[in-house]
Amino acid sequence: MTNRDLMIFLTLSFMWSLSFIFYRIGVPEFGSLAFASLRVVLAGLTMLVFVLLKKKNRQGIRDNWKVLTLVGLFSAAIPFMLFAFAARSVNAGVLAVLNASVPMMSGFIASTFFKDRLSKKQILGLVIGIVGVVILMSESLFGEQSGTSGSGLLPMGYALLACVGYAVGANITRNYLDNVTPVAITAGSLIIASVIMLPIALYEFPYGKSISLTAWVSVICIGVFSTAIALIFMNQLIKSIGPMRATSITLVIPIFAIILGYLLLGEALDTPAIIGSVVILFGTYLSLEISIKKMLTS
Template identity: 35%
Template structure:
């Protein structure tokens, strides 16, 4: 799961020093588990039905944020929110759900970390923002990690297509992050998330109904889908906004470094999926490149 969009970060003095690391760790664990839940449920639901269930439940959890901030949303904001909903939720969630049927959960969790690098790349390519030499090197290292990940063999099969789908999803996250930063300034982050998830749910519902499985869906897959929507998407965003309010967006985004570690760990511990040497190497390259890109110039 990508780091949620930040439309208007509010920075307040740090309080509850014990609570912040607890919430950061818990959020990383929950978002890392989202890849495991997709892996469990995708085969029985199919990509579109699973994503529709996830989006409907997640948007319902976040709806109070939208109702509270409705006065800050103008008529001009709604088309932009719909477009961001497509690029930041509907399409990437379907890509991740499809990838979950093709390869272990850890593969998508690692590829998702490219979001931070793609955000910088999109800002450079389309918005003419300067890219530092450090970030250029970080991008090269990150893409090297993607090549290593795509060339790996998991139980004799190549996850190349799953890696491509997950990396493209991360690229879409990078586009939508730049759009929110430039076109939705002043709209509270919780309202942006609620509205975009709601639009994404409406976009995916027709496809979900058209491809809804004819056979009954096992209870385990339903539980995974509900957890994905309510806990990982809805409640996860709520915790993230609490962190933004308490410690600021720059520190809250450090959760990005922990998500793939939990994603791989959950799939290994609970699903018995292998952790290969190439996954370790690729993860090290990608996470190392993200850390390098985020370092402040001295």
């Protein structure tokens, strides 16, 4: 990993960790559906620029619009809405930790439905990750009675379902869009998703309600920077260091999210949350089959 790759890696980690902060700021004012749909629409408008710039991208979208529709739904529209519902009561740091389970879920789906074999290390990581999720969601250890956490089983379930969506979208992309450029996949899926979500954005928008400047900045930043621009960075990172090491970014995002949640929102994590978070991140690390030493030196 070159210094440039490392800089992109850390920048992307920061940008994606901010998305959970933006959820916590914007959702209470816009509402879950309005915020999530506006995020998709703004991301789609941003990616429209890249479609207009290259004919190859337009061709890739035209030829694969049906599959890209599925990717847009599972990788953007549905997960964004579910995370928006979860963000009403779940801390940004906890959301980021649950988001880190995506590689484990992706591996399980690939093994179950697409006949990709998991190694013993990956299976161990999956089991450990599940244990971590159980700890994090345990009503007796980490429930709504914990005032500092402000989380509950149902909202955290929304977040986990969002992660399932991400995992399904990733497997569809890998198995059915291998011949399409990453930019075309990103642009096509987000543009199609934005067309689907636009009526929801118009219907659910809180007309007549005073929206603060902070909330407007949050929805614009999450749509443009933490979605569209971030995915461009991710595509570049995948191209440079490979998908396996690029996916390890999910291990770093929670660190940024927890720190930012503490500094910007005054959020705190109790002991069960910390234990569950560490277990999930360790399980994710094993499921990715990466070596930190090799990643930094290669």
